[in-house]
Amino acid sequence: MRDTRSQFRPVNHPNEHFILTTVVGSYPKPKWLNQARESERVHSNKDSRKQYNEAKNDASTIIIKEHEEAGLDVVVDGEMKRNEMVEYFAERIRGYEFNGPVKVWGHNYFDKPSVVEKVSYREPWLLEEYKYNVKVANKPIKVPITGPYTLANWSFNEYYKDVKELSYELAELVNIEIKNLVSAGVRYIQIDEPALATTPEDHKVVRKCLEKITRGIADNVRIGLHVCYGDYSRIFPKILDFPVDEFDVELANGNYSQLEVFKKVPFTKDIGFGVIDVHDSRIESVEEVRERILKGLEVVPPDRLTVSPDCGLKLLSREVAYKKMVNMVKATRLVEEELDHGEIEL
């Protein structure tokens, strides 16, 4: 198996063992960023636009710094410049239109877009975001992208025969985007597919999408796949054949009830192991997180374990999100130390 991980090992890493720590992507937005967005929505003039852009950059800088301070090895900007995980991309793809909000649950809505003609690549999606982030970050940057299957599933499809056909077309666009990002220097991409593992046969579609997405991408680029809220038994071990380096899963929220699924056959990929519950504002102690990391070592050896929260942290308060990350990193470094001293039996 190719090694895409060691490039993210910090030069001054304190331990011999290295367990990669990162986060999934989204992070609570500062209130002033939402205020600037609201002001842009209401006024929509040169001033409000300028202020909103400034606010977005400031927010990205602050969140990257916050991630670095928490000690993460690979950071993101908390998706400060993205409004929502489907809308953001649909706004930048030709072939989509918006008709208004639809219900997700209770009084939570999203502007579910409609695909009304052939989709095509109009403009870069994340290039500006990356270029800005890499300038302000001292740590390596990961770029999360919503996957084509989720983009297709969470849109109205007025044009294509079915979700499958739309997913494949979108996968070609994701491939273009990733090539652009890689040219700009990105070495860690995470494809977010929360719609995977919700219907029985979807793994076949996602597999083919990933083949399209990763076509022509250099070997040193690390590709992760993030899946949450699904029934993992529907997709494991099938996903071990997917052309990705890392499979990132949500486990803490379900109290590791799905852990056994991953032990059925040797887990031959890296696992992004969810150790922080993002739906619970209680801050897990270092010891508690340590115990969870040890569960990860039941599935893969340390050099294939990535430690991260279950999912994006955006539903938590910033203070809680930060404290959770700090304890996650502390616990990881503790486990590394114990591994160095031979105190953990593998």
Added chain:
Amino acid sequence: MDDHRVMVEIMSSSLGLFPLPDWTKDELSKLKGHQREGLISGNESSLINSVYDSAREFIIGEQQNAGIDLIVEGQLRWDDMLAHPLIVHESVESRGLVRYYDNNNFYRELVVVGELTNSGDVARELEKTSKLVDKPIAIFPGPYTLSKLATDEYYGSEYSFIEAMGEFVLGEIQQFPNTSYLTLLEPSLVVEPPSSDQRELIVELIKTIVSEIESELVIQTYWGSLDGETYASLVELGAGIGFDFVTENKLNLALLEEYGVPETTFLGVVDGQNTHIESVEEIQKMIKGILETGSDIQNAIINSNTGLFYLPENRFTEKLELLGSIAKMEVI
């Protein structure tokens, strides 16, 4: 030309579960918040109730403007879609969020922890509706679907849970004002078909409901088709059937062909889950195909195949207009 088919009267309706009008979305979010705790519990302030009252009136006007023949209440208060009548019940606890069938919608997980007595919550909505429109269609979830959406921590077995839901549904609908039809939404009957024991029980429960109520009962299915045996039993009871011809045209036609037509047929011919607005011609063609197969159909009511809350408001209105306009045309 077959003269018989020209005689078929086609009326229009919908199966409810409407999207909130955009102008109420912000207002209600402000009053109720965005979290689970703020959602409908049955004890809303008069301010919240007044927003829903205005919204109901608005949505009834929308149906009338679109030329819909059989008006529904719209279920705008149903934050949890079909699970609503249980969530407002004192013997039901709400816990996390769970996925609503195989789609990107969620509702509060319902756990039944005590005896399900009757609350009259939906009857009160219908009373208000009856003041605005003569004989609306009453919409309520069916007993099997309710049993599938909820978790039981009181009745002990799946069988007795379904039975309890049957009694609960009957108790609730007995409080309804006079309605034209009473539609029980039963998607779970096709999505997760019952075992043969359960099927017998469900048919028995529906038989009781048919005999106890004055309105004509319709079992509305969607996301597939009923199995032949369940279908035949329901038709024999005299229950009307609602079909989803958008998701499953072939098997639903096969039911009409093989087991005959029900007393009343609701034809789900307009897609409630896609913003694409069908052409009048394609819908007419679909209806024609159905009436050719079910040549004994006397009166047909066209509707959307599912609830319409999946749609943004502009498309929702257009779908209503489409239904209203088609029902006024000669199909053949």
